[in-house]
Amino acid sequence: MTFPISARFQLDYGAFQLAVDLNLPNSGVTVLFGHSGSGKTSLLRCIAGLQRAQTGFLKINGKVWQDTERGIFLPTHQRPLGYVFQEANLFPHLTVTGNLQYGLKRIGKSFATEYIQHILNLFGITHLLDRMPDRLSGGERQRVAIARALVLNPEILLMDEPLASLDFKRKQEILPFLSRLHRELNIPVLYVTHSQQEVAQLADHLVILAEGRVLTSGPLAETLSRIDLPQAQDREASTVWPVSIAEQEAEYHLTRVAFDGGILSLSVVDAEIGTPLRVQIYARDVSIALEAPTATSILNVLPARITGITEGQGGQSVVRLQVGALPLLAHITRKSALLLGLQIGMTVYVQIKGTSILN
Amino acid sequence: MLSPADIETLLLTFKVASITTALMLLFGTPLAWWLARTRSAWKGLINAVVALPLVLPPTVLGFYLLVLMGPAGVVGELTNWLGIGTLPFTFAGLVVASVLYSMPFVVQPLQAAFTSIGTQPLEAAATLRAGSLDTFFSVVVPLAKPGFLTAAILGFTHTVGEFGVVLMIGGNIPGNTRVVSVQIYNHVEALEYTEAHWLAGVLLVFSFTVLLVLYSAFKTHPVAHQLR
Numbered sequence: 001m002t003f004p005i006s007a008r009f010q011l012d013y014g015a016f017q018l019a020v021d022l023n024l025p026n027s028g029v030t031v032l033f034g035h036s037g038s039g040k041t042s043l044l045r046c047i048a049g050l051q052r053a054q055t056g057f058l059k060i061n062g063k064v065w066q067d068t069e070r071g072i073f074l075p076t077h078q079r080p081l082g083y084v085f086q087e088a089n090l091f092p093h094l095t096v097t098g099n100l101q102y103g104l105k106r107i108g109k110s111f112a113t114e115y116i117q118h119i120l121n122l123f124g125i126t127h128l129l130d131r132m133p134d135r136l137s138g139g140e141r142q143r144v145a146i147a148r149a150l151v152l153n154p155e156i157l158l159m160d161e162p163l164a165s166l167d168f169k170r171k172q173e174i175l176p177f178l179s180r181l182h183r184e185l186n187i188p189v190l191y192v193t194h195s196q197q198e199v200a201q202l203a204d205h206l207v208i209l210a211e212g213r214v215l216t217s218g219p220l221a222e223t224l225s226r227i228d229l230p231q232a233q234d235r236e237a238s239t240v241w242p243v244s245i246a247e248q249e250a251e252y253h254l255t256r257v258a259f260d261g262g263i264l265s266l267s268v269v270d271a272e273i274g275t276p277l278r279v280q281i282y283a284r285d286v287s288i289a290l291e292a293p294t295a296t297s298i299l300n301v302l303p304a305r306i307t308g309i310t311e312g313q314g315g316q317s318v319v320r321l322q323v324g325a326l327p328l329l330a331h332i333t334r335k336s337a338l339l340l341g342l343q344i345g346m347t348v349y350v351q352i353k354g355t356s357i358l359n
Numbered sequence: 360m361l362s363p364a365d366i367e368t369l370l371l372t373f374k375v376a377s378i379t380t381a382l383m384l385l386f387g388t389p390l391a392w393w394l395a396r397t398r399s400a401w402k403g404l405i406n407a408v409v410a411l412p413l414v415l416p417p418t419v420l421g422f423y424l425l426v427l428m429g430p431a432g433v434v435g436e437l438t439n440w441l442g443i444g445t446l447p448f449t450f451a452g453l454v455v456a457s458v459l460y461s462m463p464f465v466v467q468p469l470q471a472a473f474t475s476i477g478t479q480p481l482e483a484a485a486t487l488r489a490g491s492l493d494t495f496f497s498v499v500v501p502l503a504k505p506g507f508l509t510a511a512i513l514g515f516t517h518t519v520g521e522f523g524v525v526l527m528i529g530g531n532i533p534g535n536t537r538v539v540s541v542q543i544y545n546h547v548e549a550l551e552y553t554e555a556h557w558l559a560g561v562l563l564v565f566s567f568t569v570l571l572v573l574y575s576a577f578k579t580h581p582v583a584h585q586l587r
Contacts, residue, residue, distance in 0.1 A: 093498075
């Protein structure tokens with residue numbers, strides 16, 4: 001994988017310091033994940049040029065946006081980016097159309113193009129064009145804000161917790177748009193969030209930040225299965241697998257999906273053969289057996305190899321496994337780990353009790 | 360009835376107030392913008408200087424201006440050297456004094472309007488390819504419209520009502536520096552109460568109408584809610 005985005009920033013606000021050195025892919029969704037105060041938003045603002053790091057180097061697709069050593073700092077309005085704020089931040093004195101046209105006028109592009117029609121349809125906002133922002137719901141406002149950033153056809157889309165100010169229902173209304181966006185438009189996205197659900201649903205590449213530093217950066221499945229990081233101990237720890245629909249078993253209300261190394265059975269997914277899906281597997285739903293269980297009600301039993309074991313709190317062990325090409329986490333009791341004599345390198349069978357489909 | 364001399368003072372007052380308001384908006388807007396945005400240590404000092412005419416007796420301000428702009432003052436020497444002559448007792452001098460005197464009435468509403476806009480719309484504009492000047496005219500000015508309206512009206516009416524400063528710096532030269540407030544004073548001194556009534560009445564009705572329009576417009580002004 002190539003990393004056409006390199007970002008190095010040092011910011012010192014006394015109580016808060018940011019020091020990052022990242023290489024990121026310029027395709028798919030890269031999620032910057034961390035708790036509040038981890039520096040994820042500051043990092044995004046530095047990339048946008050809304051905040052100016054004392055020391056910084058930023059290169060995107062071969063173009064240098066900032067290099068303090070050479071005295072280069074491209075002001076935000078000269079950077080070919082799209083930015084979505086936590087609050088929609090629409091201009092209250094302009095209609096939806098006026099908001100959408102604001103940036104287009106400044107790059108001398110017309111509103112009436114197929115690309116823009118496509119975006120308006122994608123976000124379901126064609127019927128809102130004449131409204132003023134105060135006549136929109138929170139979810140509609142955020143959809144317009146995302147469309148406003150996208151119509152400029154930016155080289156990169158930066159999103160700062162775009163769902164954080166919305167309630168659960170509105171979030172569910174927008175998440176599918178974001179998943180689609182990511183499949184239908186070939187624009188790399190940097191997405192800031194503190195929600196594990198959004199990470200699982202959207203991320204291709206995951207960067208975890210804490211106290212202004214990068215804990216880890218890598219492809220989603222790999223990063224989620226890092227057992228040396230605290231999140232592997234979390235009750236909600238999970239791995240996410242990219243799969244595609246292989247076969248429908250209508251009589252059982254099941255769908256069989258293929259992944260890199262095998263087949264999983266899921267409860268029925270109404271989509272065509274070949275449709276890509278994301279499947280989230282919680283570590284607490286995975287159990288381990290030394291031999292292939294012959295009589296079990298669990299459908300998903302897969303051969304796997306142990307690649308790591310770590311002892312967690314409260315008598316829990318976290319086991320990292322490799323299933324085909326994909327990593328998987330299992331939470332089991334320390335007693336079970338000892339009784340089974342689990343060791344790194346052993347070949348075992350994993351039983352997956354439950355899966356959830358993310359899109 | 361209003362005599363031709365009275366009408367002349369009314370027109371002159373209107374002229375002084377119009378030019379003064381235009382100049383105050385021209386200089387007060389960048390000043391208010393700077394005050395609303397800066398984190399500089401000078402902010403407090405500049406704020407205090409701008410607000411000074413609010414509390415200072417107009418005669419005190421007029422006295423210092425007279426001294427400064429007179430032939431022995433720093434400003435006076437400068438204007439003499441430039442070949443403009445000294446400013447006291449001229450129309451230009453009256454305008455300069457009025458600008459300083461009424462400035463807080465323009466700067467303060469603008470500063471409040473700019474502050475309430477916050478940084479969010481500015482950042483949104485920057486991410487949509489607008490430079491700072493562009494952002495100012497396409498986002499800040501429309502959002503601060505009520506602030507501009509208030510600033511212009513307060514600046515204008517306050518200039519119309521000035522008396523102390525005019526007396527100190529402009530004197531009483533007909534057609535040049537004799538404004539309505541001075542003319543009313545002249546009438547009263549000459550015991551011409553009827554004439555004084557007419558002029559005073561015009562000013563009262565004018566000021567009241569302007570304020571009435573201002574306050575009722577704000578209740579229903581389409582962009583007033585943006586100031587929250």
